[in-house]
Structure formats: C-alpha cells, structure tokens
Amino acid sequence: MISNDIRKDIPSLAIVVPCYNESEVFSYCLSQLGECLSNLIVEKKIQPNSSILFVDDGSLDDTWDQIKAAVHEVSFVRGLKLSRNRGHQIALMAGLSHADTDITISIDADLQDDIRCIPVMVKKYMQGNDIVYGVRNDRSSDSFFKRMTANSFYWLMAKMGVQQVANHADFRLLSRRALQGLLAHKEQNLYIRGIVPLVGYPSDKVLYSRSSRIAGESKYPFRKMLALAVEGITSLTVAPLRLISVLGFVTCFLSLLGSLYAVFRKFYGEAIEGWTSVEISIFFLGGGAVALPRGDWRIYW
DSSP states (O other): OOOSOOOOSOOOEEEEEEESSOTTTHHHHHHHHHHHHHHHHHTTSSOTTOEEEEEEOSOSSSHHHHHHHHHHHOTTEEEEEOSSOOOHHHHHHHHHHHOOSSEEEEOOTTOOSOTTHHHHHHHHHHTTOSEEEEEEEEOTTSOHHHHHHHHHHHHHHHHTTOOOOTTEEEEEEEEHHHHHHHHTOOOSSOOHHHHHHHHOSOEEEEEEEOOOOSSSOOSOOHHHHHHHHHHHHHHHOSHHHHHHHHHHHHHHHHHHHHHHHHHHHHHTTOSOTTHHHHHHHHHHHHHHHHHOTTSOGGGGO
C-alpha cells in the first residue's frame, strides 16, 4: 500500500546488524553494506550522517574486536556490545533503541537477505510508507522439512489471529515514528516480527530470494527456531490458554459423568471400599486445575 504522504526531505539511515560469532563473515558484511550505504549517500537518497550499527550479542570469537577496529577505521560504522549473549531478538531491539535516525533497516550479518532491496525500501519510504517488509518469494533453497515447518507455523499463527507477514523474518525498514511505536511495547519475551504489524502505519513489501551463507554456521538451528516459534505463540495470542480452558471444562464435564457413575456403583454395592471418593476427587481436581490455571477463566475470553 502506498500512502499519499509523499516525503520530500532526504532521510538519515541507520542499518542495524545483530552479530553473534560472525568473525568469518564480518569483513564481507562490512564491505557490502558500506558500499550500499556509500552509493545511497552519493545518489543523495540518504543523509551523509547515515551509519551502520553493529550489535555484538556476546560473541565468543573476535567479532567485537573486528567491530571496534571498523569503528576506528570507517567513519560511518558504530558499535554496541551486550554484556553477554541475550539472543537475536534482544540484540536487535538494543540496536534499534540506540538508533537516532529518520529510518532504520535491520538485517542479519550473514547477508542472506538481499541488500539490493535496501534502495527499494528507502524509495518506498519516500513514497509514504513507515514500514517496509523484506519478504521471501522463494523458499526452494530450504530443505523440505524447513519449508514444511515454516509454512505450518505461518498457517497456525494466522489461524490463532496473529497479524504476521508470512515469509518475513527481521529484514525491514522502520520510520522514526514506527520505531517509537515498536519501542513502546515493553515486552519481556520478544517476537519482533509479530509486534511490528501491531504498530500500524502505512506499510509495503519488497520481494526477494534468499541466498546461501558465504561462511560460518547458521545461528538459528532447529532448536532456536522452535524456541522462537513458541515465543511468538505464547506472547502474541491467548488461543493456547483458551484451548487449555476448554479442555479443562470438558474434563470437568466428563468428571461429572464419572462421578455419577461412581455414586451409582457405590449405592448398588459394586464399588471397592474408598474407590468412589478417590475417583471423584481425582476427576474434579484434575479438571478444575486444567480449566482454571490462574484461578479466573474469564481472563482468557
């Protein structure tokens, strides 16, 4: 969607790059993003005070040493170091919160996301969009298992009412006001790609094909991808809690039937001594614990 709010002033840009053990790809990342930034400045599409902000997420290799060296050697490079490894989403949010520019673009250090989309993102911002999503239009490079799990995850999130852009990770442009809206969400369990659509404002997409890593290993193995998916589900929707409550009430209803059956067996003398009271207690306590995990089922509806 293109807004009618066409911008005339040339924006300042900060490219935020979270890094964790990216020693092997850092020099390539710096050269490619530096060339992209310089070209945009020469073409007068962004302000000369634009920069690249590398955020070291407690790396165990010499990533931070390379960032510090780049800060001293290259005028447009900035560095931010976290005290320990906090995870990709927190590192990204830390970098975004330290950016003081008209627009920010976040991208991973492996540059599997197509940096040729960056000028297009800036153009779409100038057309009036506050958020521009980088969206993959081709997952053929992924394994069958990864494609299946990714598509299943997006389908599940949509069914639970989460407003999320499918096939979009954390490659996006944010205007200053969109970034302020994002930072206003004081979430402890961060799932940024699910929070950004809640900010609102005009948005658009840029389609691209993701390339392979030039070096190093993926920082998002299946275990971390699964953990991120769980964060997204538990932090953005109450659907799982509602499901638990429904299952609890079903259990309570079945326990009522079971209790009536137990009482029937008791009166007809067919039950073992003490069996009726034990069965009724188990049914009701188990069903009630599931149905009312926080003591008030109304908070889920």
